Amino acid sequence: MQDSSSPTSAHDSVGGSTSETVAPLLEAHGINKSFGPVHVLHDVDFKVYPGRITALIGDNGAGKSTLVKCIAGIYGTDTGDLQFDGVEVAIHSPKDAAALGIKVVYQDLALCDNLDIVQNMFLGREIVRRGTLDEHAMELAARQTLASLSVRTVKSVRQLVASLSGGQRQTVAIAKAVLGNSRIVILDEPTAALGVAQTEQVLQLVRRLSASGVGVVIISHNMNDVLEVADRVCAMYLGRIAADIPLDGTVTRETLVELITSGRSGAHGLVNGVAGA
Amino acid sequence: MSNIDDTADTVAAPIPDDPTPGVSIVDTSLALTDFSLDEQQNSLGDVFNNTITRLRGGDLGSLPAILAIVVLVAIFGIARPDSFLSLLNFANFLDQASSVIVIAMAVTFVLLLGDIDLAAGFTAGVSAAVLATRLADGWPLVPSLIASFGVALLLGAFTGFLVAKVGIPSFVVTLANVLLFQGILLLIVKDGGSVRIQNDFINDIVGGTLTTTQSWIISILGVALYAFSQIRRQRDSYGSIPMSLVVIRVGLAVVGVGLLTALLNQNRAFASAPEPIKGMPIVIPMIAVLVVALSFLLNRLRYGRFLYAVGGNREAARRAGINVQRVEWTAFIWTAFVAAIGGIFLASRVNSVDSNTGANDTLLLAVGAAVIGGTSLFGGRGRMINAVLGGLVLALIPNGLGLIGKTTLFGYDIDFGSSGVKFICSGLALLVAASVDALSRKRTA
Numbered sequence: 001m002q003d004s005s006s007p008t009s010a011h012d013s014v015g016g017s018t019s020e021t022v023a024p025l026l027e028a029h030g031i032n033k034s035f036g037p038v039h040v041l042h043d044v045d046f047k048v049y050p051g052r053i054t055a056l057i058g059d060n061g062a063g064k065s066t067l068v069k070c071i072a073g074i075y076g077t078d079t080g081d082l083q084f085d086g087v088e089v090a091i092h093s094p095k096d097a098a099a100l101g102i103k104v105v106y107q108d109l110a111l112c113d114n115l116d117i118v119q120n121m122f123l124g125r126e127i128v129r130r131g132t133l134d135e136h137a138m139e140l141a142a143r144q145t146l147a148s149l150s151v152r153t154v155k156s157v158r159q160l161v162a163s164l165s166g167g168q169r170q171t172v173a174i175a176k177a178v179l180g181n182s183r184i185v186i187l188d189e190p191t192a193a194l195g196v197a198q199t200e201q202v203l204q205l206v207r208r209l210s211a212s213g214v215g216v217v218i219i220s221h222n223m224n225d226v227l228e229v230a231d232r233v234c235a236m237y238l239g240r241i242a243a244d245i246p247l248d249g250t251v252t253r254e255t256l257v258e259l260i261t262s263g264r265s266g267a268h269g270l271v272n273g274v275a276g277a
Numbered sequence: 278m279s280n281i282d283d284t285a286d287t288v289a290a291p292i293p294d295d296p297t298p299g300v301s302i303v304d305t306s307l308a309l310t311d312f313s314l315d316e317q318q319n320s321l322g323d324v325f326n327n328t329i330t331r332l333r334g335g336d337l338g339s340l341p342a343i344l345a346i347v348v349l350v351a352i353f354g355i356a357r358p359d360s361f362l363s364l365l366n367f368a369n370f371l372d373q374a375s376s377v378i379v380i381a382m383a384v385t386f387v388l389l390l391g392d393i394d395l396a397a398g399f400t401a402g403v404s405a406a407v408l409a410t411r412l413a414d415g416w417p418l419v420p421s422l423i424a425s426f427g428v429a430l431l432l433g434a435f436t437g438f439l440v441a442k443v444g445i446p447s448f449v450v451t452l453a454n455v456l457l458f459q460g461i462l463l464l465i466v467k468d469g470g471s472v473r474i475q476n477d478f479i480n481d482i483v484g485g486t487l488t489t490t491q492s493w494i495i496s497i498l499g500v501a502l503y504a505f506s507q508i509r510r511q512r513d514s515y516g517s518i519p520m521s522l523v524v525i526r527v528g529l530a531v532v533g534v535g536l537l538t539a540l541l542n543q544n545r546a547f548a549s550a551p552e553p554i555k556g557m558p559i560v561i562p563m564i565a566v567l568v569v570a571l572s573f574l575l576n577r578l579r580y581g582r583f584l585y586a587v588g589g590n591r592e593a594a595r596r597a598g599i600n601v602q603r604v605e606w607t608a609f610i611w612t613a614f615v616a617a618i619g620g621i622f623l624a625s626r627v628n629s630v631d632s633n634t635g636a637n638d639t640l641l642l643a644v645g646a647a648v649i650g651g652t653s654l655f656g657g658r659g660r661m662i663n664a665v666l667g668g669l670v671l672a673l674i675p676n677g678l679g680l681i682g683k684t685t686l687f688g689y690d691i692d693f694g695s696s697g698v699k700f701i702c703s704g705l706a707l708l709v710a711a712s713v714d715a716l717s718r719k720r721t722a
Contacts, residue, residue, distance in 0.1 A: 123596030
């Protein structure tokens with residue numbers, strides 16, 4: 001990538017080195033979660049670092065979505081604790097998560113086709129002045145947010161979302177998540193429905209997002225995307241974290257696939273159901 | 278976080294190379310209809326091109342209704358130039374259209390959510406009956422109106438509760454309400470009875486006229502407010518609305534409203550009539566005020582934005598923190614409230630309320646009017662002005678056909694004035710509008 005995607009020294013150091021000197025922004029420890037008799041998450045430890053992209057991978061039913069929903073406050077956890085910025089926090093509702101700056105972009109994007117980009121970005125938190133919607137202020141803020149993400153694929157912020165392509169929609173959904181205070185952005189399958197060029201656009205956007213200091217979590221089934229964009233990878237297998245490893249160039253696509261399908265690969269992975277190094 | 282500045286620099290760097298990043302083709306599809314603040318300078322030609330682009334994209338808005346009005350007026354005007362194009366018929370026709378227009382505005386609230394209120398006609402009937410009986414019992418006007426609107430709000434809250442909180446589909450709830458509210462209406466007016474209204478204020482709303490002086494004052498005031506709002510909007514648009522467009526719009530408004538007022542201030546009574554009829558029908562300013570007030574609610578207030586959002590994508594609205602149930606509940610209350618205003622129009626037209634007030638085809642015409650005007654039955658798309666345009670189309674058809682009456686066409690004797698032909702034509706118009714709605718939805722989806 002020739003552009004602004006990796007402009008910071010902090011960011012560069014991650015790619016080459018395995019040592020994590022940065023303190024995690026979010027640290028989940030010993031998370032357990034059951035739905036009735038089904039034990040979905042087993043003692044899950046999960047960390048999100050500021051300015052880094054963490055890929056969360058795993059097969060269907062491995063517990064990725066449940067873990068994300070626990071962090072986002074949609075589900076409560078049975079046991080385990082969450083630390084945000086080194087402080088123990090309790091997240092009981094999506095509002096709590098949003099207040100901490102944890103934003104989730106779900107796969108279905110949750111955009112209103114009949115509204116324009118600005119209206120979508122400010123949905124539910126419209127700027128109101130003297131009782132009426134302050135369209136000008138909202139448009140400026142939307143414009144600034146899109147500019148800060150170097151989004152230049154959108155013709156006008158007053159375009160209806162219905163007229164946007166899949167990649168542009170994903171862009172709007174991410175911009176919506178980033179608008180205002182955001183420390184962690186969790187992206188659920190951001191490239192699943194996209195073509196090659198649009199996937200590249202979204203991945204660049206994800207890089208810029210992390211370059212601005214936001215902790216990014218990306219859930220993906222696409223190992224090429226993961227290897228291309230992520231700084232570290234968390235592989236889940238049957239409700240456990242099979243491996244939490246930096247992507248330092250020695251990790252191959254095969255390693256990731258083995259971790260997903262069997263929870264083990266070489267030195268990485270689970271030993272008899274217990275996470276090894 | 279120190280890297281933010283670096284990022285900003287690298288991000289900002291490429292922009293000067295490209296003087297108009299990403300905005301070389303400006304889309305002001307919303308600018309024309311609502312409130313664009315895009316910072317691109319548009320010429321009149323750009324605005325025109327954007328409108329064409331939007332139309333070709335399938336977003337026809339109220340264009341089909343406007344075309345229908347033009348075509349119908351042309352056909353009827355050619356067929357019956359003396360009677361159809363007379364000022365008397367014009368004023369009558371506005372009075373005929375008014376109650377359907379108001380009830381169409383009422384159902385627009387629930388249509389925006391993708392819901393329907395089949396009982397809005399009877400909500401109008403019941404609240405009109407309450408008003409009429411209170412007035413007949415000697416209550417003063419204001420308490421009678423409060424009682425009438427109070428009952429309407431209760432009915433709306435009842436419907437909204439069942440739809441939003443209990444979760445029954447609005448079609449089913451309001452289908453039951455048709456029977457329920459009709460029963461209430463029959464009990465209030467006593468089977469087969471009719472309650473006369475002797476209050477001049479109520480009776481003059483439909484059928485009454487302003488004096489010629491009042492007509493001019495209202496017209497000038499209306500145009501001045503329109504010009505003011507247009508100039509303000511232009512100033513806030515940062516060039517996306519060209520000043521020339523504002524001049525054209527305001528100019529058209531001055532000419533149009535001036536001509537209309539001048540015409541309506543002529544005597545339009547038959548030569549044999551005992552006294553002249555002149556002045557603007559009161560329904561014109563009444564409906565104008567309603568359209569402006571309700572459009573303000575939809576376009577400029579948070580609640581209006583929520584209505585569109587819930588209608589467009591309920592799940593997205595819910596996740597955005599919008600209380601979807603409350604929005605849906607209050608939408609039914611708004612529908613009932615505006616329907617009660619429609620009820621006053623219905624009662625005012627015949628100066629009485631009976632068991633048929635708001636019954637028969639009232640509701641069907643109202644929903645039809647909204648849809649013909651361009652409001653979607655699928656939710657998320659629609660405006661208050663659509664109700665007016667659609668209501669005019671649906672009032673033009675029976676009015677014009679009635680004036681054509683018995684005619685020989687291609688060797689067949691057809692009575693265009695018969696109810697059968699009127700219903701068939703109105704039904705066809707509705708089908709065409711619904712097809713346009715469905716097809717444009719396909720195209721934009």
